Structures are given as C-alpha cells and as structure tokens.
Amino acid sequence: xxxxxxxxxTLFLLIPLKSHALTEQNKxxxxxxxxxxxxxxLGADKAKSYCQCTVNKLSKKFSDQELDAxxxxxxEDIYKDxxxxxxxxxxxx
Numbered sequence: 001x002x003x004x005x006x007x008x009x010t011l012f013l014l015i016p017l018k019s020h021a022l023t024e025q026n027k028x029x030x031x032x033x034x035x036x037x038x039x040x041x042l043g044a045d046k047a048k049s050y051c052q053c054t055v056n057k058l059s060k061k062f063s064d065q066e067l068d069a070x071x072x073x074x075x076e077d078i079y080k081d082x083x084x085x086x087x088x089x090x091x092x093x
Contacts, residue, residue, distance in 0.1 A: 022059040022067065030055045042093070050093045057085035 022030070034051035042050055058067065061084075070081045 022055075022062065022064055026064050026067070027055050027059060030058065046093050050089050053089035053092060054085045057088055058082065061085075 031051050034054055035047050038050055039047035041047075062070065070078060073081070
C-alpha cells in the first residue's frame with residue numbers, strides 16, 4: 001500500500017503544476033508575425049513550417065505571461081531568450 005502511495009506521489013510531482021502552453025490566440029499572432037517576416041527569406045512553404053515549429057517550441061517553454069515579459073525586453077535579450085526555438089527549427093525545416 002505504501003509503495004502505491006509513493007508511486008502516485010512521485011508521478012504527481014513529475015507533472016508540472018504550471019502550464020507553459022500559449023493560448024490559441026497568442027499562437028496565431030506569433031505565427032502570423034513570424035510568417036510575414038520569414039516568407040521573404042525562406043519562401044512561403046518553408047516559412048510556414050519554420051514558424052509552426054518555432055511557435056510550438058515557444059509554447060512548450062513559456063506561458064502567455066512569460067512570453068509577454070520576454071517581448072517587453074530589449075531586442076538582444078528577446079533574441080537570447082528565444083534563440084533556442086529558432087535554431088532548432090532552422091535545422092529541422
């Protein structure tokens with residue numbers, strides 16, 4: 001009985017209490033902004049894939065409030081906080 005309790009407690013602690021997912025509205029806004037800036041460099045098809053990948057990566061790491069705070073920073077700090085997503089997605093498109 002105690003083993004089952006420990007297992008359930010461990011599983012509960014592994015589930016994040018704070019959701020990092022972005023709302024659909026914010027995902028759409030991010031995707032639109034990304035796409036408009038990227039399609040001139042990547043072409044329409046690659047820009048669509050790149051932006052979807054980037055939005056998904058950012059959504060996994062940041063909540064809406066956290067991402068708002070990131071985008072209120074200086075441009076070089078924004079780049080530093082979001083480059084993990086762009087670098088990953090550049091390699092995978």
